Amino acid sequence: MLVSYKWLKEYVNLDDLTPAEVAEKLTRSGVEVDAVHSLSDGITNLVVGKVMKCEKHPQADKLNLCQVDVGESDPVQIVCGASNVGEGQFVAVARVGARLPGGMKIKRAKLRGEVSEGMICSLQELGFEGKVVPKKYSEGIFNFPQEMTAGEDAMAPLGLDDTVLELDLTPNRSDCLSMIGVAYEVAAILGREVNVPEPAIVASKEKASDYISVKVEASGDNPYYGANVIRGLQISESPLWLQTALMAAGVRPVNNVVDVTNYVLLEYGQPLHAFDLDRFGSEEVVVRRAADGEKIVTLDDIERTLSGDHLVITNGNDPVALAGVMGGATSEVETESVNILLEAAYFSPASVRKASRDLGLRSDSSVRFEKGVDPNSVAEAGARAASLIQQLSGGEILEGPVEFDELNKNEKEVRISLNKINSVLGTHMTAEEVSQIFDQLQFGIDEKDGEFSVTVPTRRQDISIEADLVEEAARLYGYDNIPVTLPNTPSTPGGLTAEQLKKRKARRFLEGAGMLEAVNYSLTTADKEAYFKEESKSRVKVALPMSEERSALRTTLIPHLLDDLSYNKNRNIYNVHLYEMGTVFHTEEETVTVQPDEKTFLAGALMGLWQEHSWQGEKKPADFFVLKGIVEGLLKELNITGEIRFVQSEKKGLHPGRTASLYIDGTEAGVLGQLHPAAAKEWSLPETYVFELDLSILMSFPAEAVRYEAIPRYPGMDRDIALVVDEDIKAEELEKVIVAHGGSLLSTVSVFDLYQGENLEAGKKSLAFSLRYQNREKTLTEEEITEVHTKVLQALEEKLGAKLRA
Amino acid sequence: MLDRLQELHDEAMKKVAESEDLNDLKEVRIAYLGKKGPITEVMKGMGKLSAEERPKVGQKANEVRESVKSYIEEKEKAFEEAAMLEKLKKESIDVTLPGRPVPKGSRHPLTSVVETIEDVFIGMGFNVAEGPEVETDYYNFESLNLPKHHPARDMQDTFFITSDLLLRTQTSPVQTRTMEKHEGQGPVKIVCPGKVYRRDEDDATHSHQFMQIEGLVVDEGIRMSDLKGIFATFVKQYFGEERDIRLRPSFFPFTEPSAELDISCAMCGGKGCRTCKQTGWIEVLGAGMVHPNVLKMGGFDPDKYSGFAFGMGVERFAMLKYGIDDIRHFYTNDKRFLTQFTRV
Numbered sequence A: 001m002l003v004s005y006k007w008l009k010e011y012v013n014l015d016d017l018t019p020a021e022v023a024e025k026l027t028r029s030g031v032e033v034d035a036v037h038s039l040s041d042g043i044t045n046l047v048v049g050k051v052m053k054c055e056k057h058p059q060a061d062k063l064n065l066c067q068v069d070v071g072e073s074d075p076v077q078i079v080c081g082a083s084n085v086g087e088g089q090f091v092a093v094a095r096v097g098a099r100l101p102g103g104m105k106i107k108r109a110k111l112r113g114e115v116s117e118g119m120i121c122s123l124q125e126l127g128f129e130g131k132v133v134p135k136k137y138s139e140g141i142f143n144f145p146q147e148m149t150a151g152e153d154a155m156a157p158l159g160l161d162d163t164v165l166e167l168d169l170t171p172n173r174s175d176c177l178s179m180i181g182v183a184y185e186v187a188a189i190l191g192r193e194v195n196v197p198e199p200a201i202v203a204s205k206e207k208a209s210d211y212i213s214v215k216v217e218a219s220g221d222n223p224y225y226g227a228n229v230i231r232g233l234q235i236s237e238s239p240l241w242l243q244t245a246l247m248a249a250g251v252r253p254v255n256n257v258v259d260v261t262n263y264v265l266l267e268y269g270q271p272l273h274a275f276d277l278d279r280f281g282s283e284e285v286v287v288r289r290a291a292d293g294e295k296i297v298t299l300d301d302i303e304r305t306l307s308g309d310h311l312v313i314t315n316g317n318d319p320v321a322l323a324g325v326m327g328g329a330t331s332e333v334e335t336e337s338v339n340i341l342l343e344a345a346y347f348s349p350a351s352v353r354k355a356s357r358d359l360g361l362r363s364d365s366s367v368r369f370e371k372g373v374d375p376n377s378v379a380e381a382g383a384r385a386a387s388l389i390q391q392l393s394g395g396e397i398l399e400g401p402v403e404f405d406e407l408n409k410n411e412k413e414v415r416i417s418l419n420k421i422n423s424v425l426g427t428h429m430t431a432e433e434v435s436q437i438f439d440q441l442q443f444g445i446d447e448k449d450g451e452f453s454v455t456v457p458t459r460r461q462d463i464s465i466e467a468d469l470v471e472e473a474a475r476l477y478g479y480d481n482i483p484v485t486l487p488n489t490p491s492t493p494g495g496l497t498a499e500q501l502k503k504r505k506a507r508r509f510l511e512g513a514g515m516l517e518a519v520n521y522s523l524t525t526a527d528k529e530a531y532f533k534e535e536s537k538s539r540v541k542v543a544l545p546m547s548e549e550r551s552a553l554r555t556t557l558i559p560h561l562l563d564d565l566s567y568n569k570n571r572n573i574y575n576v577h578l579y580e581m582g583t584v585f586h587t588e589e590e591t592v593t594v595q596p597d598e599k600t601f602l603a604g605a606l607m608g609l610w611q612e613h614s615w616q617g618e619k620k621p622a623d624f625f626v627l628k629g630i631v632e633g634l635l636k637e638l639n640i641t642g643e644i645r646f647v648q649s650e651k652k653g654l655h656p657g658r659t660a661s662l663y664i665d666g667t668e669a670g671v672l673g674q675l676h677p678a679a680a681k682e683w684s685l686p687e688t689y690v691f692e693l694d695l696s697i698l699m700s701f702p703a704e705a706v707r708y709e710a711i712p713r714y715p716g717m718d719r720d721i722a723l724v725v726d727e728d729i730k731a732e733e734l735e736k737v738i739v740a741h742g743g744s745l746l747s748t749v750s751v752f753d754l755y756q757g758e759n760l761e762a763g764k765k766s767l768a769f770s771l772r773y774q775n776r777e778k779t780l781t782e783e784e785i786t787e788v789h790t791k792v793l794q795a796l797e798e799k800l801g802a803k804l805r806a
Numbered sequence B: 001m002l003d004r005l006q007e008l009h010d011e012a013m014k015k016v017a018e019s020e021d022l023n024d025l026k027e028v029r030i031a032y033l034g035k036k037g038p039i040t041e042v043m044k045g046m047g048k049l050s051a052e053e054r055p056k057v058g059q060k061a062n063e064v065r066e067s068v069k070s071y072i073e074e075k076e077k078a079f080e081e082a083a084m085l086e087k088l089k090k091e092s093i094d095v096t097l098p099g100r101p102v103p104k105g106s107r108h109p110l111t112s113v114v115e116t117i118e119d120v121f122i123g124m125g126f127n128v129a130e131g132p133e134v135e136t137d138y139y140n141f142e143s144l145n146l147p148k149h150h151p152a153r154d155m156q157d158t159f160f161i162t163s164d165l166l167l168r169t170q171t172s173p174v175q176t177r178t179m180e181k182h183e184g185q186g187p188v189k190i191v192c193p194g195k196v197y198r199r200d201e202d203d204a205t206h207s208h209q210f211m212q213i214e215g216l217v218v219d220e221g222i223r224m225s226d227l228k229g230i231f232a233t234f235v236k237q238y239f240g241e242e243r244d245i246r247l248r249p250s251f252f253p254f255t256e257p258s259a260e261l262d263i264s265c266a267m268c269g270g271k272g273c274r275t276c277k278q279t280g281w282i283e284v285l286g287a288g289m290v291h292p293n294v295l296k297m298g299g300f301d302p303d304k305y306s307g308f309a310f311g312m313g314v315e316r317f318a319m320l321k322y323g324i325d326d327i328r329h330f331y332t333n334d335k336r337f338l339t340q341f342t343r344v
């Protein structure tokens, strides 16, 4: 909402305040002023000039030589390029030395040999936006529509001495979508009076009802319809005061009837519509729901197809307006119109909202109806507009209006106690202070012993319960005046849950391991996931996606991490190690009807070198075992109980020979492996490794409690063995046999070498293990170790054919 | 014989003095002090001497030995030191070459902000609550006093999945879910961080996905002045002791009275600058007293209980804190962006 300060001053005395001060007060009490624009915008030396003589420039076809009276003894010569300049016009002249918006300075100039002393201005040159400039002046200079005095200051007549406050209204304050509403708000904040003009109607003896009847067939959506009839008017350009008021409010002036309806819409917040009565098509107004498929061509010359949800004004047969949204083209007021029907109605917010939504049509009118107009201003706004039209276009208002009226205009009564206000706010207001506030808001008050009964004017539709009154009291009392306290309730222990702590631990571990945390979008496309998932019908999809790229919720974190790697690689960043902890969404349903299963996944992706110390020549590319080391470390960090196994597996999108599934106590909890070369190619990535774990499964295993174990007093002894086995025998199998036969003396086993190639039989490999034997009770003897160790070696040979490497 | 010894002494001392390394010294030692050396030879002839002369010669021989020996040792030490110096000199390295990097990952700035804020509120006795990102219309809107067709629903353009399921537009549904769990019994003191979604075109200041932290306190006798107090504490801990706060009236369907919370601008100290659009204040969050309808729908009696709620944008906090100018950076995962937060 754009509020002209000059206009606002017609209702409230603001002589002692600047627009900036009023703006600050409004903002601090709940109606935010986004910006304060001074329309003068640095303009100086702008006067009214009268074009005495206008002839073609002898050297240039498109230029005119104008002799302009600027109130001095002799006219000045101004070269003007506008085609609409003409003798006898009163125009706005920027004199030599004048400044125009944007810092432009007017100098004496010679144009094609002719002296030009100043500039005849267009409205755009004076800072008006093209969209508010009347069509008549949009391609050329402005000329005053009325007699002026040459030489007088042109700023005030053009409304350039005004300041506009740009309000950023919250949805509840639709009362401030009108000048009068803003005036009430400003008056309440300042504790001042509001003066609203009483519409003065001089009606003729003829009755409006002789020309028109009103029938409402959908009274729920249209509880009030008032039709004024004005006859014998003359359409013309509006007077300057009206045009400048509209332009300041961001509305383009059209003619003296349309301008009045727009002016009253801005003044009262009540949308009105004028029909050309002679082209209305009948003598009856019938308001009804549209038939499905019924059509109307609206004022913007677009044909709209309607449905039974939409309310229309008809002439008994055809729709002539889309109720509360936009008029129809057939009965539009035109230059030739003489008799008009002026509609002032109340359309229900829901019906207007529906039509506006369905048809994608938002207008100044629909916006106001959607929020609910003041029931007590509808008829008054109609009368105000009728009287202004009569004043400006000389018509005759017939006795009326013709009305249909089932509108509830009762004011609400809301009760509240002083105690409630103070206990919610933590304030110590007195009953007098509270009464004063409600009085300033022009609410009716009945107070007894701190119990208030408050009558709320219908313009404030946002107020209906206690809390609404608490808010009114708080904002006028001033939020700054509310004290600063801490709750005087018992203190509570705060903290994280075990699961939340584990998630933080996992993050810390991965950070420590050198991974960068990424955050990606949850919305993705099924295509992208198809590399990793069998395409399933059951997916959580957005009903109306903004783009195909963001149309479904992700079921895996990996594709977006690959996007991130790609992004970096395209910027010549080759070594990137990312992880992400985020939600994935699964559903079993083909068409989603219930909330999907949301799980927290943890995924990582490694590209390029894992470690690099370039000047020492070390380069360690990321590989499967780097990846596995991270996952193993993470499992340790989370202190998960249960048997952990990595099982060779085949997964879509991953290298079939370099992929493992992670099992904890037999439950699959994640996957890790090399990105399949085909997928890597799709993302233009080099060898890349990824893992993805289902944190919700990891979290389901209780953490092992830490218990101190005595440090052995006797040293352990190491035996290293290199075993030659068939290639397909896995380290895990050998280790299992070693553990099974090492008995209580074996304390640890670790792999320290893998060898394949020369000096070995084909199809064989050599795996070396280091075994540590330990007796907690005494020093081990050579004999004891040899006894166990021999058993281990025997078992290895018997079970897996492992021979000691020569 | 004495003369011969003196002669040998001088000869040996000269050789020691001329020796150039430990090897030379070794040779001198063997040559003069060894069992087959000339001094030993001289000593062998001592039997021919008189009883008076014998001790004199013996003493002289010892003196000569000692003198040569100590000179050799002195010289040896010097050579060893020189050799050590030489060796150390050879081992010298360029200490300006870079060290071997220890792996160091980084925390996403959004995580940093969330965890820091969580910790401040945990310190004030809050718990951390979470909720689903796909919500029902009821929890996302209706239970928050936003019935169907409420004009305020326009404030948030929603990604619907079905007519009843949607991507949550705010973390506020966690409020109702948490209140329900409390079954009408206070106190409730929670912060709820999480991702939220709105139909916005992604640009420098808009993102269709972003993060919020919601907070809720419900108990008997909670006042708006308490909201001010909790926030003054929070702002001072998070942004710094010198920051002031102010509340401005605002509107949210789920709170009343509602407020925007501003903090004094760090750039100008409140005098007004470009960052704060000359106001001296920066808007950081929305808050208010929980609307009685919301309390009711959460199972709390609004005549007995009251509370306040607040919501803040995590990206906005991160942008303010680190001076980040484009919200899209948070979701691009450019290594050059992410690694800037390793110190956080």
Ligand SMILES: [Zn+2]
Residues within 6 Å of the ligand: B265, B266, B267, B268, B269, B270, B271, B272, B273, B274, B275, B276, B277, B278, B280, B281
């Ligand atoms: Zn500032």
